[in-house]
Structure formats: C-alpha cells, structure tokens
Amino acid sequence: MVKEARAQRIASYVADWPKEKVTAFQQDFLAWYDEENRHLPWRESQDPYRIWVSEIMLQQTQVATVIPYFERFMAWFPTIADLAAAPEDQLLKAWEGLGYYSRVRNMQFAAQTIMEEYDGEMPRDLKSLLALKGIGPYTAGAIASIAFNQPEPAVDGNVMRVFSRLFGITEDIAKPSTRFIFEGVVRHTISPQHPSEFNQAIMDLGATICTPTSPKCEACPLAAYCLAYQMDEREKYPIKSKKTKVTPHYYLALAMQDAEGRWYLEQRPTTGLLANFWTFPLVTLDKKSYTRFKQQWEDAQTRDAGEQILELVAEDEPSLVEHLTEEVANVIWQKEVVGEIQHVFSHQKWHVLIAYGYQAEVSDDQTGWYYPTGWSDLPFPKPQQKIVEILQKQKYIED
DNA sequence: AAGGCGGGGTC
DNA sequence: GACCCAGCCTT
Numbered sequence: 252m253v254k255e256a257r258a259q260r261i262a263s264y265v266a267d268w269p270k271e272k273v274t275a276f277q278q279d280f281l282a283w284y285d286e287e288n289r290h291l292p293w294r295e296s297q298d299p300y301r302i303w304v305s306e307i308m309l310q311q312t313q314v315a316t317v318i319p320y321f322e323r324f325m326a327w328f329p330t331i332a333d334l335a336a337a338p339e340d341q342l343l344k345a346w347e348g349l350g351y352y353s354r355v356r357n358m359q360f361a362a363q364t365i366m367e368e369y370d371g372e373m374p375r376d377l378k379s380l381l382a383l384k385g386i387g388p389y390t391a392g393a394i395a396s397i398a399f400n401q402p403e404p405a406v407d408g409n410v411m412r413v414f415s416r417l418f419g420i421t422e423d424i425a426k427p428s429t430r431f432i433f434e435g436v437v438r439h440t441i442s443p444q445h446p447s448e449f450n451q452a453i454m455d456l457g458a459t460i461c462t463p464t465s466p467k468c469e470a471c472p473l474a475a476y477c478l479a480y481q482m483d484e485r486e487k488y489p490i491k492s493k494k495t496k497v498t499p500h501y502y503l504a505l506a507m508q509d510a511e512g513r514w515y516l517e518q519r520p521t522t523g524l525l526a527n528f529w530t531f532p533l534v535t536l537d538k539k540s541y542t543r544f545k546q547q548w549e550d551a552q553t554r555d556a557g558e559q560i561l562e563l564v565a566e567d568e569p570s571l572v573e574h575l576t577e578e579v580a581n582v583i584w585q586k587e588v589v590g591e592i593q594h595v596f597s598h599q600k601w602h603v604l605i606a607y608g609y610q611a612e613v614s615d616d617q618t619g620w621y622y623p624t625g626w627s628d629l630p631f632p633k634p635q636q637k638i639v640e641i642l643q644k645q646k647y648i649e650d
Numbered sequence: 651a652a653g654g655c656g657g658g659g660t661c
Numbered sequence: 662g663a664c665c666c667a668g669c670c671t672t
Contacts, residue, residue: 311657312656312657312658313658316657316658348656348657350655350658351655352655352656353654426651428651463660464660523654523655524654525655525656594657595656595657596655596656596657597654597657598653598654
C-alpha cells in the first residue's frame, strides 16, 4: 500500500532523531529565530486576516516585493468585509504586478464565504481553512500554525529545501505526492509549544541562510544537525526533476489615438492568462507573418500599413474583428513600427510589435477610449506597461 | 498526474 | 540569455 510505503520512508528519515535530539534541535532553532527573525509587517500581530493576506501574497513572490503591496492592500481593504465587497478593478489594481492573479480573485471569493458562513471571522480549524478557495495544504498549515498556534506543518519550497538537506530526503520535490513525506518529517520535529515560531524559523532560514544556491552553511544554526552539510552535499538537495517549456506567441499591438488624445483599450477575457486585465488590442500573428511584417515595416516599403493591419486583423479571431473593424478602418496608420517588446511568462514568451494609428475623428461610440490620466485606475499587465513605456519614450504619450 | 498561471532574481 | 525561485486550481 502506498500509505504504508510512505510511512516507512518517513520513519527511515527520522530514525536518527530520538526525542532528546528533536528537543535540542527545537531549542537551538527557536533560539536562533528569537535573535535573528526578520521584522515584517505581518508579524506585528497575530491577526489571521493579515497572516492570510501575507501568505497568499508570498506564494511565488519574494518578501521584498510583497512588503509595499501588503501595506497598500491592508490600507485599501482593512477587513475581510472590505475585501469581500471590493470592486474587481480595484482588486486587480491592488495586485497589479504581483502575478498569478487568480490568487486575489480566489481570496475575495473566500472572503465572501467567510462573511456568509463564519460571520466575518476567519475559521480556526484546518478542515474549514482548507475548504476556502485559494487555501491549499500549505496556506492552511501556515494560518493554523502562525495565527492560531496549532502544530501543523506548512510545507512550501523553503521547507522542502531546508528539510531535504537536513534529512537527506531524496524524493523528487516536483512530484505532488512528495509533500506527504515532508509533512511527516515536519510533524516529527515541529515544536508543540511554539509551532508558529518554528514554522516561521524555517521560512527565515530558507530565505537568508539555506538558500537555493550557495547556502551559507558556516552561519547556519542547524549545521550540526544537517545531513547534507555533514556529507558535504549541500548542492545536491533538493532533488527536483521537471523542466518548463516556454512557447512563443506573436502579437501586433494596436496603439490607437483619437483626435481628443484618447487611446483605445480593451479588457481581456474573463478566464485564462491575465484575465480581465486591460491592454491595447492584440492581434495574434504567427511567426512567419510577424517576421515578415517587422521586416517590411523596417524596410519602410511603400505598401499601405493600414491595409496590412486590416488584413492581419481579418485573419484573426472573428470576435476581435467584429469589435475593432470600424476603429481600425478609420485610423491612419503610421508606416513605421513604433517598437517591439518581449515578455516572458512562466510558460509563454510574448513578442509584440507596436503599431501606432491616429484617428482624426472622435467616434460616436466612445466606450473603450481613455485618456492616460483616466486609465491609471485600470489594471495593466506587465507587457502593456512595457508598451506604454515605449510610447512615452517616443513622446506619443506625455509623461 | 499534468498543465495553466506572473514576475523577479542570480550568474 | 539561461537558469533559478514554485502553491493552488482545473482538467
């Protein structure tokens, strides 16, 4: 049985760790944390809401990045009730630049659940936490231990790195099932009196000493306990398979301005990558037409740019064509390409050519047209910010 | 179990 | 430029 095999693996890892050793380990580790812990905004209280927000933000995001976002988020949405009631644009604006935007959408959904089912109070037990949208095994354990002082493991990448080195754990951390091994080992070692400090000590150690590359073992309070250190195998752990493949995507961004100085923006679909974010219209190209288009434009050939753009739009999704044909048709397109940006996501690389078009009239239907001063409330993803930067540099947009 | 989902950092 | 960091969701 799988469960038994797992239990055996766990038992073999902690076989060298009798009670006395575990106790000494906890004392050394907690003493270190007492001296060296980082002073962070969400550590100023045990408010479960603040802990929750910080843990969601800290997923795949570094502490230094999170701090200003956290302060602003708490100012904008001081309570769970405020979060539950926030308008979506403001919500995305609060998260703009942090990435993985479903995190904040799920958090709002969970906030609404807490308002309806728990009278606005964060539930304390693991099962209820786990049932909330966006709260998985790691975050549930983090909230239960940090906010409510329950001896629950909170296994994230830090824990897997630190504990794989400490115990010489050879399971592939890319496999979802490996989490159970680490949870078992943490349960064996976690301080029952100070689970909050214990779990946070792992996070601090992983961030400052037991780092992914070149760990500072000379400064580590746990070196005496560390199998990887003793075996001089610090670079061997954690063991991880997996390689990500990044697929290229090619776009033409249509930066259109009208006689009033407004720009045309559209909102992305409600699902998928960068859902509900705002960008200039993006026409999908294949690699060939992207290269050809760029080349032709750079060579300043005589063929009318607007005609080309219309063709490209016509080849694209019908919905976009329907939405844009009129605007595109009335725009006078500049023959030179304004610029090009690239942006790498975790699984996609975008190549975007920027076309600039001017519309002498003001269209009757004014939806979608924004002054730069008026679009500051709209959430822009990173590629859109890069495009705007180029337009500013070239003085298409005033700073 | 595998893939979608951002953005920042280091070397 | 290549590589590192990696939780939770949906399928």
